[in-house]
Amino acid sequence: MNWRKRLRDVIGHELAQARGAARALDAEAAKHAKDTQLRTRQTLARARKRQAALALIQERVLATIDARAQSEIERTVEAAVAAAEAAAPGAAGAPSWDEWALGATAGRDPAPLLRCGSIADRPQLPALVGLLDRSHVAIGDDAVQALPGLLLRALGSTPAGGVQLHVYDPEQLGGSLAAFAPLAQAALVQYVGPSGLRGMLDDLVEHVRRINATVLAGEHSSLARLAAVSGRRPEPARVVVLLNSAIADWSKEEYAQLARLRRTGIATGVHLVVVGTADAKAALEDDSPHTTWITANATGATGELAIELDPCPPAELITATAKKLADIHTAGREPAKLIDLLPADIWTASSATGLSVPIGERADGKLARVTLGDNPPHALIGGPSGSGKTNLLYAFIGALTATYSPDELELYLLDFKEGVSFARFASGQRDPTWLPHVRLVGVNINDDREFGLALLRHLKDEMRRRAEAAKRHEATKLEELREADPGGRWPRMVAVIDEFQALLEGRDAVTEEAVTLLEDLARRGRSQGIHLVLASQDVAGIEALWGRAGLVAQFTLRVALPKARRILADNNHLADAIPRFHAVVNAESGTVEANELVAIPNAGHAQAWTPLQEKLWKNRGDDNEPPLLFDGDVVPAMPDESAPGVARETALLGQTIDVAAKPALLRLHRAPGRNLAVLGTRSQEACDVLASAALSMARRQPLSVSLCCLDPDQVSGAWRLSMALEEAGATVSWHERLAEVTSQWEEHATGQLHLCVLYAVDAGSARLDRTQSHNLRQMLLEGPEHHLHTIGWWRSVPRLREDLGGFQARFDAIDAWLALDVQGPELAPLSPQAGGPAWYPRLRRGLFFDRAHHRKPEVLIPYRTEESLPNLAGVLGSLRGGGVGTHGSEGLGVFNSPRSPQGSGENIEQRDANSVGERSLGGT
Numbered sequence: 043m044n045w046r047k048r049l050r051d052v053i054g055h056e057l058a059q060a061r062g063a064a065r066a067l068d069a070e071a072a073k074h075a076k077d078t079q080l081r082t083r084q085t086l087a088r089a090r091k092r093q094a095a096l097a098l099i100q101e102r103v104l105a106t107i108d109a110r111a112q113s114e115i116e117r118t119v120e121a122a123v124a125a126a127e128a129a130a131p132g133a134a135g136a137p138s139w140d141e142w143a144l145g146a147t148a149g150r151d152p153a154p155l156l157r158c159g160s161i162a163d164r165p166q167l168p169a170l171v172g173l174l175d176r177s178h179v180a181i182g183d184d185a186v187q188a189l190p191g192l193l194l195r196a197l198g199s200t201p202a203g204g205v206q207l208h209v210y211d212p213e214q215l216g217g218s219l220a221a222f223a224p225l226a227q228a229a230l231v232q233y234v235g236p237s238g239l240r241g242m243l244d245d246l247v248e249h250v251r252r253i254n255a256t257v258l259a260g261e262h263s264s265l266a267r268l269a270a271v272s273g274r275r276p277e278p279a280r281v282v283v284l285l286n287s288a289i290a291d292w293s294k295e296e297y298a299q300l301a302r303l304r305r306t307g308i309a310t311g312v313h314l315v316v317v318g319t320a321d322a323k324a325a326l327e328d329d330s331p332h333t334t335w336i337t338a339n340a341t342g343a344t345g346e347l348a349i350e351l352d353p354c355p356p357a358e359l360i361t362a363t364a365k366k367l368a369d370i371h372t373a374g375r376e377p378a379k380l381i382d383l384l385p386a387d388i389w390t391a392s393s394a395t396g397l398s399v400p401i402g403e404r405a406d407g408k409l410a411r412v413t414l415g416d417n418p419p420h421a422l423i424g425g426p427s428g429s430g431k432t433n434l435l436y437a438f439i440g441a442l443t444a445t446y447s448p449d450e451l452e453l454y455l456l457d458f459k460e461g462v463s464f465a466r467f468a469s470g471q472r473d474p475t476w477l478p479h480v481r482l483v484g485v486n487i488n489d490d491r492e493f494g495l496a497l498l499r500h501l502k503d504e505m506r507r508r509a510e511a512a513k514r515h516e517a518t519k520l521e522e523l524r525e526a527d528p529g530g531r532w533p534r535m536v537a538v539i540d541e542f543q544a545l546l547e548g549r550d551a552v553t554e555e556a557v558t559l560l561e562d563l564a565r566r567g568r569s570q571g572i573h574l575v576l577a578s579q580d581v582a583g584i585e586a587l588w589g590r591a592g593l594v595a596q597f598t599l600r601v602a603l604p605k606a607r608r609i610l611a612d613n614n615h616l617a618d619a620i621p622r623f624h625a626v627v628n629a630e631s632g633t634v635e636a637n638e639l640v641a642i643p644n645a646g647h648a649q650a651w652t653p654l655q656e657k658l659w660k661n662r663g664d665d666n667e668p669p670l671l672f673d674g675d676v677v678p679a680m681p682d683e684s685a686p687g688v689a690r691e692t693a694l695l696g697q698t699i700d701v702a703a704k705p706a707l708l709r710l711h712r713a714p715g716r717n718l719a720v721l722g723t724r725s726q727e728a729c730d731v732l733a734s735a736a737l738s739m740a741r742r743q744p745l746s747v748s749l750c751c752l753d754p755d756q757v758s759g760a761w762r763l764s765m766a767l768e769e770a771g772a773t774v775s776w777h778e779r780l781a782e783v784t785s786q787w788e789e790h791a792t793g794q795l796h797l798c799v800l801y802a803v804d805a806g807s808a809r810l811d812r813t814q815s816h817n818l819r820q821m822l823l824e825g826p827e828h829h830l831h832t833i834g835w836w837r838s839v840p841r842l843r844e845d846l847g848g849f850q851a852r853f854d855a856i857d858a859w860l861a862l863d864v865q866g867p868e869l870a871p872l873s874p875q876a877g878g879p880a881w882y883p884r885l886r887r888g889l890f891f892d893r894a895h896h897r898k899p900e901v902l903i904p905y906r907t908e909e910s911l912p913n914l915a916g917v918l919g920s921l922r923g924g925g926v927g928t929h930g931s932e933g934l935g936v937f938n939s940p941r942s943p944q945g946s947g948e949n950i951e952q953r954d955a956n957s958v959g960e961r962s963l964g965g966t
């Protein structure tokens with residue numbers, strides 16, 4: 043083959059191969075492209091799907107975020123509305139003028155913010171501005187309509203008189219705010235024309251100076267702080283409205299005064315409200331925290347928020363409100379309340395150096411304090427009836443007991459006048475609470491001057507005890523004693539005696555002793571922490587007191603209520619001129635220079651007092667006992683059990699008039715004279731004495747009793763006693779006739795305790811023959827040595843004397859007597875005092891003397907024994923049922939016996955002895 047052909051074949055073959063390879067490559071590329079296209083399509087489809095899903099998620103997330111944001115906003119708005127309501131309560135924030143009403147916030151609360159409109163896109167959110175205590179206000183030209191509403195809200199949200207307006211209105215001369223004019227009646231608004239500008243500014247600057255110097259006095263940084271601490275606003279806030287004032291044209295001096303007010307006004311209650319953009323910019327510093335701007339677009343209080351201003355309040359609303367406020371203010375400022383005298387936390391003070399509490403409010407709004415300690419140690423309070431002494435004592439006691447704990451202070455309270463003014467301090471049936479500091483309350487004491495004496499004696503005993511303790515610790519006064527004996531309980535003791543003149547009224551031994559005790563306590567009590575507070579209607583009339591200048595001189599704290607006489611120094615007449623419910627408090631014995639005029643809060647009414655007592659009562663310790671209550675109108679019942687510590691063979695006759703309500707005791711031991719004569723015609727009381735004496739003896743030891751009642755009116759009582767005696771374990775023999783007792787006495791004089799309980803002895807003794815009379819005398823004279831004691835009731839002293847032997851009689855047989863309605867001189871033969879004791883009989887009181895124990899007689903209250911005896915129906919029932927054996931029906935005859943015209947006693951004496959006879963009652 044030629045090489046050309048071979049070459050052609052080779053090339054042809056190569057070309058064919060190349061073509062084949064190209065075709066294969068092309069096919070592969072086409073396939074690849076197809077695959078790629080497919081994958082791309084798939085990817086795109088997936089991406090689109092994902093995008094759709096993401097869009098959905100995004101939509102959902104956004105919706106959730108939106109919802110959350112919305113509810114967050116709603117919650118925030120709700121919280122903001124609630125906060126706004128709290129910051130601008132009542133009159134300060136009420137959105138609608140239709141429902142707007144006066145409503146002052148409480149004294150301690152900060153001044154409220156004031157509403158001027160609402161946030162433009164959130165109408166439920168109020169736009170609030172601070173004015174009183176917070177800032178000056180600048181009102182732009184476009185927001186002038188906010189002014190009347192702002193002023194009305196400021197006036198309406200403080201107590202009447204709490205805000206005064208000073209309106210400088212050179213163009214309209216007050217016409218712009220004419221609706222507020224009724225405030226002028228109470229000097230609560232002052233309209234100032236061009237000529238008054240300088241004077242107004244000067245007065246306000248002077249006012250700021252005075253508040254700083256005398257009201258804040260370095261103790262408080264602002265009136266707002268003072269109010270927060272004390273709850274009182276002694277000075278009204280001043281709102282100075284500058285309308286159309288052209289401030290740029292003011293003189294340099296006027297402008298300087300304005301600048302002073304701008305700097306110092308808010309702390310002292312002077313606030314500027316400048317109306318008009320240009321004036322406000324001239325008067326106030328734009329960016330000062332003490333300036334709040336109100337424009338239609340923004341308020342400084344809420345930031346740059348568009349606000350919708352409230353409409354102006356209707357002129358009639360402004361006028362009516364202004365009139366109402368003026369009327370309330372003219373009627374008088376609301377006086378301080380009891381709560382204003384109380385500390386924020388109770389019982390935190392120490393009484394080591396003395397007691398010091400607020401008593402009322404001074405004219406400058408500060409609280410006036412009274413002190414009891416080393417100086418002044420004691421107080422004298424005076425004022426005619428109805429002038430408020432009792433109320434003042436409530437205020438004083440309230441402040442003391444809230445400030446000092448019962449370990450720091452003890453109170454002894456006595457009211458000599460009728461009524462129960464101090465009874466509320468003791469636990470009662472209606473109100474079981476008591477004042478934990480009170481140890482003793484005496485009410486309705488009236489004639490029981492002895493109770494006053496008992497209190498003074500008790501204080502003197504305590505004074506002695508303290509003096510001894512002080513000596514042991516080498517202390518000279520309570521403060522030192524407390525330091526030396528930190529574990530001891532040494533509260534200050536305050537004795538308050540209302541109408542104390544009653545104690546010193548008589549010219550008798552009670553007055554004499556009371557004055558001596560008062561003198562001693564007044565002189566030495568101060569160093570032992572014992573303080574006296576004496577109140578009286580008319581100190582001038584108390585001879586016993588004013589005769590003793592030294593005594594009066596100790597009472598250096600004087601409190602004179604309106605028209606009080608002789609409480610202050612002779613040349614001090616302030617009490618004649620003070621208004622109702624005020625007092626002159628004077629800690630320097632009433633000298634003119636030390637006068638403090640004080641408004642006393644109404645402390646006695648239940649709404650003021652009850653919550654305080656309840657709070658103190660709940661805080662008392664477990665060992666706090668209720669105070670002892672002595673009520674002169676209540677007759678004490680005979681104690682069920684004999685008083686603890688009472689010896690055997692001792693009879694209880696009644697309650698002594700004593701701070702511990704001790705029983706009056708009579709020892710009936712084997713010794714001559716140990717008999718008791720009850721004297722007088724008040725039969726019920728006599729029977730009570732006989733019953734309590736016999737029954738208290740029977741309850742304490744085995745006893746036999748001879749019982750004889752010669753007054754038919756008292757037979758039922760005597761029967762009941764005999765039943766009670768038997769119930770108590772005594773053996774009782776009942777006698778119809780006195781002769782039976784006297785003739786048989788020796789049989790009973792065995793050395794075993796035997797009582798002869800004889801009712802109306804003199805009704806029977808007149809009928810005794812000589813022998814029987816002799817027997818009676820012998821029984822009285824000799825019986826006690828053999829342990830036979832007579833507890834007998836004679837209706838007069840001469841009749842007793844008759845039974846003891848007539849004119850020449852000696853009273854040796856009667857060691858003890860208890861006189862009821864027997865005049866003092868009649869008791870002369872039985873009494874150690876020549877001429878008899880000074881005793882003026884009074885109901886339910888007896889004079890008791892036991893020669894063996896007393897130096898002088900003591901007054902007692904015969905116990906009520908009604909509840910200690912079985913009731914008559916029961917006795918009759920037991921008699922009818924044969925409870926008295928064979929003589930049951932005859933016994934009934936005693937109760938039913940007709941009275942004889944000659945006298946009831948005789949009737950019984952004449953009755954046949956066998957009709958009832960000597961027998962034991964009951965006992966079955």
Ligand SMILES: Nc1ncnc2c1ncn2[C@@H]1O[C@H](COP(=O)(O)OP(=O)(O)OP(=O)(O)O)[C@@H](O)[C@H]1O
Pocket residue numbers: 425426427428429430431432433434579623624641642643644645646647
């Ligand atoms: N500061 C006061 N604020 C309001 N009311 C008062 C105030 N002080 C007294 N009162 C009221 O005046 C009346 C007489 O007061 P209070 O009983 O205290 O007088 P008093 O001097 O004790 O009179 P009396 O001696 O006749 O008992 C009472 O109704 C009392 O509530």
